[in-house]
Amino acid sequence: MLLDDRKKRILQSIIDDYINTAEPVGSRTVARKHEFGLSSATIRNEMADLEEMGYIKQPHTSAGRIPSDQGYRFYVDQLMKTSQLTVEEMLSIKSALDVKINELNQLLRQISVAMSKITRYTSMAATPERKNSVIKNIQVVPVERGRALVIVITNSGIVKNSLITIPETVTPEYLIFVNNVLNEKLVGLTIEQINMPVISEIEVLISPSQEVLMPILNGVTDCINQIDSSEVYLEGTINMLNYPEFSDVDKVKDFLCLMDKKELLGRMLNELSQNNGSVTIKIGEENKIEKMKDCSLVTTTYRVGNIAIGTIGVIGPTRMDYSKVLAAINFMKSKIVDEVEKFLGKNLDHP
Amino acid sequence: MLLDDRKKRILQSIIDDYINTAEPVGSRTVARKHEFGLSSATIRNEMADLEEMGYIKQPHTSAGRIPSDQGYRFYVDQLMKTSQLTVEEMLSIKSALDVKINELNQLLRQISVAMSKITRYTSMAATPERKNSVIKNIQVVPVERGRALVIVITNSGIVKNSLITIPETVTPEYLIFVNNVLNEKLVGLTIEQINMPVISEIEVLISPSQEVLMPILNGVTDCINQIDSSEVYLEGTINMLNYPEFSDVDKVKDFLCLMDKKELLGRMLNELSQNNGSVTIKIGEENKIEKMKDCSLVTTTYRVGNIAIGTIGVIGPTRMDYSKVLAAINFMKSKIVDEVEKFLGKNLDHP
DNA sequence: TGTTAGCACTCTACCTCATTGAGTGCTAAT
DNA sequence: ATTAGCACTCAATGAGGTAGAGTGCTAACA
Numbered sequence: 001m002l003l004d005d006r007k008k009r010i011l012q013s014i015i016d017d018y019i020n021t022a023e024p025v026g027s028r029t030v031a032r033k034h035e036f037g038l039s040s041a042t043i044r045n046e047m048a049d050l051e052e053m054g055y056i057k058q059p060h061t062s063a064g065r066i067p068s069d070q071g072y073r074f075y076v077d078q079l080m081k082t083s084q085l086t087v088e089e090m091l092s093i094k095s096a097l098d099v100k101i102n103e104l105n106q107l108l109r110q111i112s113v114a115m116s117k118i119t120r121y122t123s124m125a126a127t128p129e130r131k132n133s134v135i136k137n138i139q140v141v142p143v144e145r146g147r148a149l150v151i152v153i154t155n156s157g158i159v160k161n162s163l164i165t166i167p168e169t170v171t172p173e174y175l176i177f178v179n180n181v182l183n184e185k186l187v188g189l190t191i192e193q194i195n196m197p198v199i200s201e202i203e204v205l206i207s208p209s210q211e212v213l214m215p216i217l218n219g220v221t222d223c224i225n226q227i228d229s230s231e232v233y234l235e236g237t238i239n240m241l242n243y244p245e246f247s248d249v250d251k252v253k254d255f256l257c258l259m260d261k262k263e264l265l266g267r268m269l270n271e272l273s274q275n276n277g278s279v280t281i282k283i284g285e286e287n288k289i290e291k292m293k294d295c296s297l298v299t300t301t302y303r304v305g306n307i308a309i310g311t312i313g314v315i316g317p318t319r320m321d322y323s324k325v326l327a328a329i330n331f332m333k334s335k336i337v338d339e340v341e342k343f344l345g346k347n348l349d350h351p
Numbered sequence: 352m353l354l355d356d357r358k359k360r361i362l363q364s365i366i367d368d369y370i371n372t373a374e375p376v377g378s379r380t381v382a383r384k385h386e387f388g389l390s391s392a393t394i395r396n397e398m399a400d401l402e403e404m405g406y407i408k409q410p411h412t413s414a415g416r417i418p419s420d421q422g423y424r425f426y427v428d429q430l431m432k433t434s435q436l437t438v439e440e441m442l443s444i445k446s447a448l449d450v451k452i453n454e455l456n457q458l459l460r461q462i463s464v465a466m467s468k469i470t471r472y473t474s475m476a477a478t479p480e481r482k483n484s485v486i487k488n489i490q491v492v493p494v495e496r497g498r499a500l501v502i503v504i505t506n507s508g509i510v511k512n513s514l515i516t517i518p519e520t521v522t523p524e525y526l527i528f529v530n531n532v533l534n535e536k537l538v539g540l541t542i543e544q545i546n547m548p549v550i551s552e553i554e555v556l557i558s559p560s561q562e563v564l565m566p567i568l569n570g571v572t573d574c575i576n577q578i579d580s581s582e583v584y585l586e587g588t589i590n591m592l593n594y595p596e597f598s599d600v601d602k603v604k605d606f607l608c609l610m611d612k613k614e615l616l617g618r619m620l621n622e623l624s625q626n627n628g629s630v631t632i633k634i635g636e637e638n639k640i641e642k643m644k645d646c647s648l649v650t651t652t653y654r655v656g657n658i659a660i661g662t663i664g665v666i667g668p669t670r671m672d673y674s675k676v677l678a679a680i681n682f683m684k685s686k687i688v689d690e691v692e693k694f695l696g697k698n699l700d701h702p
Numbered sequence: 703t704g705t706t707a708g709c710a711c712t713c714t715a716c717c718t719c720a721t722t723g724a725g726t727g728c729t730a731a732t
Numbered sequence: 733a734t735t736a737g738c739a740c741t742c743a744a745t746g747a748g749g750t751a752g753a754g755t756g757c758t759a760a761c762a
Binding site: 143 | 451453487488490492494495500502504508510512513514573577588589592597598599600603604607608611
Binding site for chain 1: 733734735736737740741742743
């Protein structure tokens, strides 16, 4: 049986109502609140059909209906009206991003903060794998006798450093020499392209003093590892405590334990990350993680030009206000471009 | 009335028991579990005295007694036996610290992680105000046409950087000149000592090109602000959910909201920070923050030589295992020295 | 004088039972 | 096809009743 227009409207009423109130919706409520010009009995018949088709269900016999995962799916795909953020919400996002950003990851973190504030759900963000980052500059700087700093800078403006210990006999001039060799050999490579043959080449050029080269190479790999390692930010976990879905301490505990598993979340986000800028919605059981079957997750990956900012996800009860979350995610996209350009300086990566 | 020896032992029994079970302790339990050779009736009389003196109280008439804040205070000051960590716990701390540390703040974070794991309470850590950090080295490194990196390194091994935009006309040689001036004028100063007169002096030396100097000075102040800004780390908040004190969702919400106020926590920790390495215990109402009146906070400030690592605090229900927390905090202190020396390189700050 | 057995008393936690009300499904009339 | 009407179901609420833990007090005892 296909959903005729009336059934669709009734289903939409039920879901809209349930998203607002978190209470099972009865036939009388639907008849009253939304002016179908139909009696509750008629609505009741339609609701029975909708239930049979799997779009809604009853918590128990004498309760109203609540949407099933399938119901939400249909709602999200076909019924939902796109909504607009209020002016205040837009300003809130703008001001949240209006802080000096020293690092690209910090921007992602700010996005996450703003997102949890606007949606009132929990927001998570994962930095992308930076294997495609191109090394733009390497510096080996003497700090004092026996200590030096290795600095690696990438095209996406990431700066990482590593403090190393070198023999006290090394002269600044020698460090400059090493510096030049490193730049000559490594600049322009993605960090994925740095492998043994490349390293060997460098070793040959600086061959005499293994004792100097080792710590420096270690410093470089340390920096590269830092660049490549994915971080996960989490904001607004306590927002969830305001929803009746989490009025039970065990539920809260389960949720918070899940949110504590940063690696798991990071992997999940990276799996869901799309390259085409689209938004992915996973509703309830559609999530792979068992403990998330009462939650929905809306994710998208932000990128500006060829710079990946990261993947952001909003997690809330399945009863979440999908429309608003989508509005927030899309509005955010339009705001990010400015910030990235401000950070990188125009044309840095559009040569 | 002073506490005679028997009263002390009974009080200790009650508190020990309550710390373990979280259940009000009755006279019979005290008589049975701890072999005083006294009947429950006698214990009952003593308990009535202890209650009158304010060390214990009854939740309601037909319940046993639970310690009051005053009771805990007496326990902590006079009754508590010092305990030792188990071998597993010690190993756990060691392995938690056994990760490559790139920054001093990262060590503090690891300490906090280990502390929450061992105590099973919530651990917070605040980085100290670094106003006394001495600038050891400043580098201005060209990255590409029109972009440069300002790097500031302190005696405590903190490295901060700031990416800046400079006129494309600036030559590398000129940057080296600026670099030398900055080092000459700023190295050896604490960040507190950097003020307008010093800045002016630099301005005079590099006077011709304001356009170059401004972004560089901004970069330097940006780094200094990063160094000086206090960060707060929080670990193991979900541990609290395992205690019956937090079986109520509202309590959980209150607690988590409090833990979300990082600035507040940071200020609190810094206020409690002692320079002499002693441990401060704040029990229940002794805490200034209203919402913490059901919690106790144990804090100490770690420093190695003249390097401040930070202030760490363990927060738990007033019924916390004070003895264990103290043992963990003290054991940690002994382990930190190694890590700091490993990080800074021996003698870096003991010239 | 300190200790203890005994007892009446108090109060929470828990169980059971009845009531209420929201909502349903079905049937018969329109 | 729609709807009024009605019997039915079930969670939520609240009232009583009971059990058990623990107390304070008293009187007897060493």
